Amino acid sequence: MALTIPDCFYRISVKAIIYNDTKRFMLVKEENGLWELPGGGLDFGEHPHEGLKREIWEEMGLRTTYIAAQPNYFFTCINHKGVHISNVMYETQLENEQFTPTPECIEIRYFSPEEVMERDDMYPNVVAFAKLLH
Numbered sequence: 001m002a003l004t005i006p007d008c009f010y011r012i013s014v015k016a017i018i019y020n021d022t023k024r025f026m027l028v029k030e031e032n033g034l035w036e037l038p039g040g041g042l043d044f045g046e047h048p049h050e051g052l053k054r055e056i057w058e059e060m061g062l063r064t065t066y067i068a069a070q071p072n073y074f075f076t077c078i079n080h081k082g083v084h085i086s087n088v089m090y091e092t093q094l095e096n097e098q099f100t101p102t103p104e105c106i107e108i109r110y111f112s113p114e115e116v117m118e119r120d121d122m123y124p125n126v127v128a129f130a131k132l133l134h
Helices: 048-060 113-117 124-133
Strands: 011-017 025-029 039-041 064-067 073-078 084-094 107-111
Touching: 011 048, 011 124, 039 048, 048 064, 048 084, 073 124, 084 124, 107 113, 113 124
Parallel strands: 011 084
Antiparallel strands: 011 039, 025 107, 064 084, 073 084
């Protein structure tokens, strides 16, 4: 039996905004060649900060040193699979950038909103975020 989810329900993801010195933000390249914001799905009952720490550790093997007390951005969109998603974005800082490659993070790179908009290898939520900054 297929699960039908009403349009008012969203998959919640906590995402990190990690800036470099030139105010570009970090994206992670997944094994499928697409670029994504660091972070991922929030588990039921999990505090957003704990979820973000967990996701960054699972995806990149990195520890966070700072997560903003309140979200910096919140937006909704439809992902590449047609699922309604909600991204809750927190400014975040990492202990270092010596990541451990995983299928969810084979490369890290910093992008400007303009650079994101010029490419076709971005997840829809990355484009939505870049539009907020543009």
